[in-house]
Amino acid sequence: MKINTTQWVLLGVAAMLAAGCATSMHPDEARTKAAAMMKASFKDRGQAKVTRIDQDDMQKNCSIYSGGNVMPKDLAARLEKAQQALIKYPADGKLLGDWKAGERVAQAGVGMQFSDNPKNPAGGNCYACHQMTKAELSYGTIGPSLYNFAKLRGYGPDIQRYAYGKVYNSQAFSACSSMPRFGHAGILTEQQMKDVVALLMSPDSPVNK
Ligand code: HEC
Numbered sequence: 001m002k003i004n005t006t007q008w009v010l011l012g013v014a015a016m017l018a019a020g021c022a023t024s025m026h027p028d029e030a031r032t033k034a035a036a037m038m039k040a041s042f043k044d045r046g047q048a049k050v051t052r053i054d055q056d057d058m059q060k061n062c063s064i065y066s067g068g069n070v071m072p073k074d075l076a077a078r079l080e081k082a083q084q085a086l087i088k089y090p091a092d093g094k095l096l097g098d099w100k101a102g103e104r105v106a107q108a109g110v111g112m113q114f115s116d117n118p119k120n121p122a123g124g125n126c127y128a129c130h131q132m133t134k135a136e137l138s139y140g141t142i143g144p145s146l147y148n149f150a151k152l153r154g155y156g157p158d159i160q161r162y163a164y165g166k167v168y169n170s171q172a173f174s175a176c177s178s179m180p181r182f183g184h185a186g187i188l189t190e191q192q193m194k195d196v197v198a199l200l201m202s203p204d205s206p207v208n209k
Contacts (some may be wrong), residue, residue: 109125
């Protein structure tokens with residue numbers, strides 16, 4: 001899956017606009033109009049702000065290159081590089097927290113909705129898309145299985161750094177990834193990301209058992 005819900009809605013609105021007009025509209029114009037319609041029809045509710053539908057460069061391009069319209073490789077590489085530059089690695093240089101706390105982050109699916117208390121920590125909901133441990137019976141398959149992640153990929157500093165960067169900003173390594181940009185979007189705190197990376201990387205974690 002490459003397109004998120006907002007992008008689908010935008011595409012749908014753009015298609016309706018295009019179909020409803022006597023004269024054909026330039027795609028850029030249709031997109032601008034669709035965005036304005038979306039903004040006009042939603043309002044802020046608690047922590048769920050309408051500004052969430054503002055698209056950055058990556059998201060704009062992912063909307064343009066969707067469906068059968070494949071993003072050119074050089075553009076994907078340029079966008080990924082720009083996202084990589086936005087990753088903030090922990091100032092103390094430590095990428096691994098407590099895997100037990102990471103397990104709770106991986107299992108928690110709350111946060112970011114208008115009905116959630118913004119003072120409570122959000123979850124990562126990793127199991128919605130990934131298998132991570134053998135014990136978990138219920139998991140999604142939108143993303144690849146992460147079971148035995150470090151056992152298969154190695155426990156070294158390069159993989160640790162990749163895992164942290166991937167959790168921080170998934171699109172830095174895969175343009176238009178449907179995985180949330182947990183650090184970039186302010187969903188998880190630095191400590192929560194360290195904990196989740198420990199879950200992926202620790203030899204004692206059930207991920208690597
Ligand atoms: C909405 C679905 C979704 C959620 C939620 C999600 N991911 Fe992902 N993840 C994906 C997809 C799809 C991929 C594969 C495509 C890509 O590389 O982005 C992926 C890839 C990854 C990879 C790279 C795997 C590899 O072999 O290189 C890691 C690591 C990862 N996810 C960790 C996590 C963690 C940890 C969480 C929770 C904090 C999480 N993901 C939550 C969808 C998701």
